[in-house]
Amino acid sequence: MNMSGGSVMLVDRDQLFSAALAALLEDEGLEVEAPLPSVTAVGGVLDEGLEPSLIITDPAGLDREGEGSPLSRLREIAPDARLLVLSSDMSAKAVADSMTIGAHGHVSKGASFNVVLRAVKLIQQGQAVYPANVAQNLGQGASPSPESLREGETADLSPRETQILACILSGHSNKAIARRLAITESTVKMHFKNAMRKINASNRTQAAIWAMEHGIAPMA
Template identity: 40%
Template sequence: MTDGQARCLIVGGDQLLREGLQRVLSGVVDVVDMFDTLIHGMNGRSEPPAVDIVLLLEWHPGDLQFLECLRRLRSGSPKRRVVILGRDLDAWSIRVALKEGVDGYLVRDFGAPALLHSLHLVLLGEGVFPRRVVQQLLQGGVENGGLSRHGEMPVLSNRQTEILERIANGQSNKEIARGLGTSEATVKVHVRSVLRKIGVENRTQAAIWAHAHGVGQGELTPRPSAAAAPV
């Protein structure tokens, strides 16, 4: 384990899959624990394991006991990241994941480089979701109809629109700052203003809102990791 390397918990799947992922992830995180299931792993624990990121190979959005265990796992640290590595997508499961504060929802149809890149972005504080997730949510409709909290279409400045486009195209604050030739602190101020104006709470919702309104039509994912999108 290198100095400062994040500690990871892998949950679900069979033992062979977990051990295989442990080898794949060794350059990005240090896998310090593995559970066969989340419920079994959390039973009997007074405190959740001390990890920085949790990789869920199982996702049961309709299981209240499972969701309660997930909340207990997250309660140990508000900065603990949770990423789902699932088999498929459906809009309801994605909505539950977002409601539970999951930081990434990935599908097992891409290679190790894309997974490593996605987890790196999550550890930097980004949310990482495939473009198909955004499409699934848009098919279900945008809950507020694209209006601001006051019921009116928001008016964004040229700079705010440009920043929203870059959020929708998957750029982090650091990348936006570099592209615009400004400071990351300035970008953070603009991002907060954009979120407030369009009536959303985070970058994931901002990207969905942007694509629903034709803002940022490029790929959500920065190349070469075309499978997942930071939002």
């Protein structure tokens, strides 16, 4: 069953990566189109009437024919599709570029599938998914500065809060975290709420992205 109300299109020159991600998304009930390697190829299938509701792309290495960046051209030819940038480049400039062209999210290509899946679901629900420390800039029409992207790096997390973020990064539920750490579920919620406040995250996906970007390893 298609949960999104529309199909997902993957655009990436790394077709092996796209094929693997497509298979995982299909296992979660999403309708996924055949992966495409270039913006030009996207234009061809859109001209044939295909209308994906979400496009997931890594702009690195995409063809640069015509004016503008591959990302801006992709936005031009598919203005109605939601757009998730899945990139190895998490620099201030890369995130700012995604925000500027109107992408709905920017997530590390090295993120776990659980993080990517949560990002997809949030974007399908109309939310934006960016690193937590730039979320306050969304909707303000301004690109984030390098300084704003570094906010939160000195978050004073307790060892327990760090453990819980490591579990979140692995995709564990609160109940599973409670069992793993031998504490109550209400205690998990309390520590996670405190951690969310310290890192300026508003949901589990933002918290997982922050944890990944700040060197917290997933807890098995």
